[in-house]
Amino acid sequence: MVYLLRKRGAWWQDRFHDIGARITAPREIVIAVLQETDDHMSASDVYIRAHKINPSIGLTTVYRTLDMLTQLGIVQKFDFGDGKARFELVNNPGGKKHHHHLICMNCKTIVDYTEFLDEELEFINKTQEKLSKKYNFKITDHAISFYGYCDQCR
Amino acid sequence: MVYLLRKRGAWWQDRFHDIGARITAPREIVIAVLQETDDHMSASDVYIRAHKINPSIGLTTVYRTLDMLTQLGIVQKFDFGDGKARFELVNNPGGKKHHHHLICMNCKTIVDYTEFLDEELEFINKTQEKLSKKYNFKITDHAISFYGYCDQCR
DNA sequence: CCTTTATTGAAAATGATTTTCATTATCAAT
DNA sequence: ATTGATAATGAAAATCATTTTCAATAAAGG
Ligand SMILES: [Mn+2]
Ligand SMILES: [Mn+2]
Ligand SMILES: [Zn+2]
Ligand SMILES: [Zn+2]
Numbered sequence: 001m002v003y004l005l006r007k008r009g010a011w012w013q014d015r016f017h018d019i020g021a022r023i024t025a026p027r028e029i030v031i032a033v034l035q036e037t038d039d040h041m042s043a044s045d046v047y048i049r050a051h052k053i054n055p056s057i058g059l060t061t062v063y064r065t066l067d068m069l070t071q072l073g074i075v076q077k078f079d080f081g082d083g084k085a086r087f088e089l090v091n092n093p094g095g096k097k098h099h100h101h102l103i104c105m106n107c108k109t110i111v112d113y114t115e116f117l118d119e120e121l122e123f124i125n126k127t128q129e130k131l132s133k134k135y136n137f138k139i140t141d142h143a144i145s146f147y148g149y150c151d152q153c154r
Numbered sequence: 155m156v157y158l159l160r161k162r163g164a165w166w167q168d169r170f171h172d173i174g175a176r177i178t179a180p181r182e183i184v185i186a187v188l189q190e191t192d193d194h195m196s197a198s199d200v201y202i203r204a205h206k207i208n209p210s211i212g213l214t215t216v217y218r219t220l221d222m223l224t225q226l227g228i229v230q231k232f233d234f235g236d237g238k239a240r241f242e243l244v245n246n247p248g249g250k251k252h253h254h255h256l257i258c259m260n261c262k263t264i265v266d267y268t269e270f271l272d273e274e275l276e277f278i279n280k281t282q283e284k285l286s287k288k289y290n291f292k293i294t295d296h297a298i299s300f301y302g303y304c305d306q307c308r
Numbered sequence: 309c310c311t312t313t314a315t316t317g318a319a320a321a322t323g324a325t326t327t328t329c330a331t332t333a334t335c336a337a338t
Numbered sequence: 339a340t341t342g343a344t345a346a347t348g349a350a351a352a353t354c355a356t357t358t359t360c361a362a363t364a365a366a367g368g
Binding site: 174175176178180181210211212213214215218237 | 318324
């Protein structure tokens with residue numbers, strides 16, 4: 001029984017094949033960078049780290065890759081109100097689990113919290129179902145954020 | 155019993171006095187514009203309507219006023235992902251009540267929903283309390299958004 | 309009416325993201 | 339392994355929302 005005759009690529013490569021996207025060095029690097037951190041990174045944050053790995057990579061490509069990964073649902077894009085979009089790997093190897101945010105309006109600290117998620121999810125699902133029905137929406141995602149002031153800034 | 159000897163200003167004028175802010179034509183107009191609509195308006199949306207009322211008003215001032223109103227909690231600022239901030243009057247005469255959003259990721263339609271808010275609020279309060287305690291945050295606000303595809307776009 | 313100083317508008321600056329386009333690299337087919 | 343079609347890339351320019359600058363204006367307390 002010789003399964004896996006060909007070495008399978010990384011987890012994300014299948015997704016790329018499915019949509020006819022090519023597997024390139026810049027894309028590998030961007031994903032690697034995202035896997036190496038727990039932060040919510042801006043495009044230029046990613047660019048800076050990617051650039052250290054391979055200085056030939058361009059900021060434009062970082063933007064394009066981030067955008068593509070977002071559309072594939074591999075990363076999630078957020079706006080925490082500081083003028084630049086932020087990205088994080090979710091629900092993937094090396095990525096985070098689905099979670100919600102606690103945002104300090106002063107210093108912009110972001111806390112990922114996963115506590116109470118079971119209760120939240122149950123609640124969310126009920127609401128989601130009622131909303132889909134009433135507004136005839138096909139709901140695919142949600143976000144819950146709490147805003148306030150952190151330990152330091154309160 | 156002669157109360158109200160002086161004509162009281164509009165509801166928002168007291169707030170302005172409190173912080174030593176002057177009551178000016180541009181500010182009156184921006185607030186009037188916000189009161190006239192139910193939409194989630196961008197700064198330039200507001201500017202266009204304000205400009206019709208008084209063409210001498212400047213876009214810069216619209217930005218400044220919107221920003222000020224946001225800090226006063228008179229308007230709320232949102233980012234629905236189309237590159238420009240959007241504003242709406244909340245919890246004020248002529249404004250909306252606190253509510254949550256349903257967002258079409260294709261056509262960017264935004265639905266304000268207020269159904270199920272009682273249940274949501276109860277749930278939110280519990281979570282908020284647990285989070286404040288655990289992370290020592292002073293939580294002052296929250297946002298819940300559902301993302302998906304509307305009737306037309308699904 | 310005066311004086312102080314917050315506010316304003318025009319223009320320039322900023323900064324993130326997007327577009328353009330000539331060059332390069334991936335990969336399926338040979 | 340070579341080729342060829344074309345997807346992907348990077349540099350530079352373009353966009354575009356928002357912010358900053360600064361001289362002129364106007365609100366409001368006295
Ligand atoms: Mn997060
Ligand atoms: Mn709304
Ligand atoms: Zn803080
Ligand atoms: Zn739609």
